[in-house]
Amino acid sequence: MSNPVIQAENLGKQYNIAALNRKLIHDTLRDKIMSGTKNIGKHVFRRSRTMLGSEIFWALRNISFNVKQGDVFGIIGKNGAGKSTLLKILCRVTAPSEGRAILMGRVGSLLEVGTGFHKELTRRENIYLSGAILGMDKAYIDKRFDEIIEFSGVEKFIDTPIKRYSSGMHVRLGFAVAAHLEPEILLIDEVLAVGDVAFREKSLGKINEVSKEGRTVLLVSHNMASIRQLCTRAILLENGRIAKSGDSSEVIDFYLGKDAPVGAQRCFSDGESGRDSNFSFCEVKICRPSRAEPCDRIALHEGFDVVMDYTISSGVRYCVPAFHLSNQKGIIVLTSTIRDSSESTYEPEVKPGKYRVRCHVPPVFLRSGKYSIGISASIPSQKILADIPNAVSITVIDTGGTASITGHGRDGIISPPLKWLHERDLE
Amino acid sequence: MKTDRNNIDITTVIEPPGKWHFFDFSDFVRYHELLFFLTWRDVKVRYKQAALGIGWAVIQPIMQMVVFSFIFGRMGNFDSEGIPYPIFTFLGILPWNLFSKSLSSASNSMVKNAGLLKKVYVPRLILPIASILPNFIDFLIGFCILAVLIIYYGIAISWGMLVLIPLTALAMLSAVSVGLWLAAINVKYRDVKQVTPFLISLWMWITPVAYSSTEIPEGIWRYVYSLNPMVGVVNGFRWAIVGGKTPGETFFISTAVMLILLIFGLIYFRKTEAFFADIV
Numbered sequence: 104m105s106n107p108v109i110q111a112e113n114l115g116k117q118y119n120i121a122a123l124n125r126k127l128i129h130d131t132l133r134d135k136i137m138s139g140t141k142n143i144g145k146h147v148f149r150r151s152r153t154m155l156g157s158e159i160f161w162a163l164r165n166i167s168f169n170v171k172q173g174d175v176f177g178i179i180g181k182n183g184a185g186k187s188t189l190l191k192i193l194c195r196v197t198a199p200s201e202g203r204a205i206l207m208g209r210v211g212s213l214l215e216v217g218t219g220f221h222k223e224l225t226r227r228e229n230i231y232l233s234g235a236i237l238g239m240d241k242a243y244i245d246k247r248f249d250e251i252i253e254f255s256g257v258e259k260f261i262d263t264p265i266k267r268y269s270s271g272m273h274v275r276l277g278f279a280v281a282a283h284l285e286p287e288i289l290l291i292d293e294v295l296a297v298g299d300v301a302f303r304e305k306s307l308g309k310i311n312e313v314s315k316e317g318r319t320v321l322l323v324s325h326n327m328a329s330i331r332q333l334c335t336r337a338i339l340l341e342n343g344r345i346a347k348s349g350d351s352s353e354v355i356d357f358y359l360g361k362d363a364p365v366g367a368q369r370c371f372s373d374g375e376s377g378r379d380s381n382f383s384f385c386e387v388k389i390c391r392p393s394r395a396e397p398c399d400r401i402a403l404h405e406g407f408d409v410v411m412d413y414t415i416s417s418g419v420r421y422c423v424p425a426f427h428l429s430n431q432k433g434i435i436v437l438t439s440t441i442r443d444s445s446e447s448t449y450e451p452e453v454k455p456g457k458y459r460v461r462c463h464v465p466p467v468f469l470r471s472g473k474y475s476i477g478i479s480a481s482i483p484s485q486k487i488l489a490d491i492p493n494a495v496s497i498t499v500i501d502t503g504g505t506a507s508i509t510g511h512g513r514d515g516i517i518s519p520p521l522k523w524l525h526e527r528d529l530e
Numbered sequence: 531m532k533t534d535r536n537n538i539d540i541t542t543v544i545e546p547p548g549k550w551h552f553f554d555f556s557d558f559v560r561y562h563e564l565l566f567f568l569t570w571r572d573v574k575v576r577y578k579q580a581a582l583g584i585g586w587a588v589i590q591p592i593m594q595m596v597v598f599s600f601i602f603g604r605m606g607n608f609d610s611e612g613i614p615y616p617i618f619t620f621l622g623i624l625p626w627n628l629f630s631k632s633l634s635s636a637s638n639s640m641v642k643n644a645g646l647l648k649k650v651y652v653p654r655l656i657l658p659i660a661s662i663l664p665n666f667i668d669f670l671i672g673f674c675i676l677a678v679l680i681i682y683y684g685i686a687i688s689w690g691m692l693v694l695i696p697l698t699a700l701a702m703l704s705a706v707s708v709g710l711w712l713a714a715i716n717v718k719y720r721d722v723k724q725v726t727p728f729l730i731s732l733w734m735w736i737t738p739v740a741y742s743s744t745e746i747p748e749g750i751w752r753y754v755y756s757l758n759p760m761v762g763v764v765n766g767f768r769w770a771i772v773g774g775k776t777p778g779e780t781f782f783i784s785t786a787v788m789l790i791l792l793i794f795g796l797i798y799f800r801k802t803e804a805f806f807a808d809i810v
Contacts, residue, residue: 118808191807192544193544194650194651195542195544195651196647196648196649196650196651196807197804197805197807197808198544198545198546198547198804198805199544199545199546200546201546202545202546203543203544203545203546204543204544205541205542205543205544206541206542206544207540207541207542208540208541209540210542210651212650212651214648214649214650215649215650218645218646218649218650219645219646219650221571221575223574223575223578223579224571224574224575228571228574231567232567232568232571235563235564235566235567235568236564236567236646236650236652237650238561238564240563241563
């Protein structure tokens with residue numbers, strides 16, 4: 104019983120970034136032919152770039168793990184860490200570039216809810232279609248049809264095309280079909296994030312039930328609460344590598360610990376910050392407006408400045424610094440780049456040297472609470488020079504007074520006071 | 531423990547492509563119901579929200595027959611091997627439409643099902659094949675029109691007409707063989723979307739739909755002409771219904787070309803399919 108049903112050995116997936124970029128820009132044979140004709144000179148150049156390894160990007164590398172029968176196995180990590188790629192490899196949507204994986208038993212995957220639904224078909228027809236795509240046979244769907252309808256909670260209008268209904272209903276129906284899939288191994292991606300609270304509870308319950316029946320579930324999610332609740336074991340992916348594996352709560356604590364609050368100021372040593380050797384951040388800090396000393400507690404009615412210092416050497420000619428601000432739940436509240444500047448005089452073309460940029464975040468804009476600020480710099484639409492998530496953090500404090508009126512008792516992630524017009528006697 | 535012992539035996543090994551064998555047809559068998567459902571979906575959706583519905587499958591070939599009969603039969607006075615021109619051209623239109631519609635839907639099948647391709651594993655080969663099958667329904671409807679024509683022109687019904695079954699299969703396999711190439715290339719280069727209609731309309735003129743293949747001079751040119759698999763199919767159709775000269779060696783050339791295209795099409799498709807989801 105305790106034999107591993109999923110064995111992954113050294114799985115890796117590489118993408119050729121240059122090829123992907125080329126594809127984004129040129130999508131036609133014409134471009135291929137055009138670039139082919141003027142390729143002679145470029146060839147040498149391109150080969151040298153390949154040797155530097157900058158064109159090959161490993162989305163996943165050295166991924167090895169075992170999952171035992173009946174386990175609910177979690178995969179966590181930030182966006183772009185490779186979670187979805189791993190899942191896609193395991194359910195054979197895409198092929199790995201190296202390594203191998205062995206899965207024992209029928210595999211059902213749920214990378215998206217309602218895959219294969221056709222809007223012109225009725226709900227009944229879509230249940231059969233979606234079921235077939237997920238690998239169920241007709242006799243089985245016949246038997247479970249009423250159960251599926253009941254689980255979806257939408258009993259009416261079974262024979263009307265689904266294009267006449269809300270997308271929320273598609274999602275419910277999609278999950279209902281998938282939940283009745285009974286493979287030995289179920290691969291699930293993020294689908295718990297859909298539907299209303301009651302439906303989500305129902306879905307979580309279903310996953311729990313599935314594992315109790317001895318089936319194995321692999322779950323990718325951003326929702327730490329559900330991973331903690333459901334999973335026995337987990338792995339944490341970071342930049343395509345396994346950063347930690349073990350008991351799920353252990354892995355989650357490790358992951359969340361990485362995002363522990365940092366101060367209002369951070370200095371970077373050489374080479375620590377940049378992805379590109381020609382660019383590096385030296386320092387980032389949060390200050391009270393127009394002040395120079397860092398401050399991690401900001402009054403709501405005061406606002407604050409984000410100050411970034413960086414150096415550019417001769418290899419970079421364009422540069423746009425930016426920052427993004429996330430709240431405690433990890434939701435990005437806003438992103439701002441130097442191009443927002445209302446004078447819009449900023450020319451991204453730059454000379455080598457050391458720079459300081461300063462951005463003012465207005466008062467009474469954020470709600471009180473903790474925020475983390477990530478900084479980045481890029482060559483517009485070409486290349487990311489540096490990207491430091493969670494570089495500094497601040498606490499916005501409601502000190503009372505007039506400003507606090509706008510904060511409490513209002514829903515929303517931000518609470519800027521807006522202008523209202525009030526008129527009377529309209530004809 | 532509900533686990534079925536039989537199912538535990540199913541073991542999936544995931545490895546980089548290249549080490550795999552030629553097509554895993556067992557997988558294909560396991561998904562035969564999906565093939566049915568996808569075909570059924572396309573059939574259902576095809577004439578949805580069209581006032582005339584399935585009537586289009588009747589109108590189109592009849593209109594083609596009328597136009598060809600008028601232009602080539604009446605005005606152009608083309609030789610129709612001694613057969614009434616309407617039935618002569620209809621015997622070309624019927625397999626031709628099956629082929630051309632199948633080819634065009636097969637070449638779009640991957641891109642049309644991109645959502646599926648990116649989100650769930652299905653044997654990729656199912657998609658072009660499932661997209662071809664609905665055209666067979668149109669073909670059967672066209673066949674009813676043919677039956678009416680046979681009765682109208684008082685053509686004797688014979689066992690020889692059963693040869694239409696392998697000929698129809700040949701037309702569909704020809705569409706599969708070229709369609710596999712186009713579908714795989716279309717994933718990467720959307721030029722195929724532009725090329726396909728153009729290719730099909732040109733192809734019709736090198737197929738004896740509106741004229742007789744006897745118009746092509748005997749000798750080397752006749753052989754070159756027969757490299758087109760549809761030449762064998764259309765000649766075969768005429769031969770099966772109204773008799774006349776046996777298609778003979780041109781038929782074998784057509785079949786051989788089709789088989790070569792099919793085998794290499796399968797290999798090419800196999801080689802590229804592992805990365806469809808990454809680039810589609």
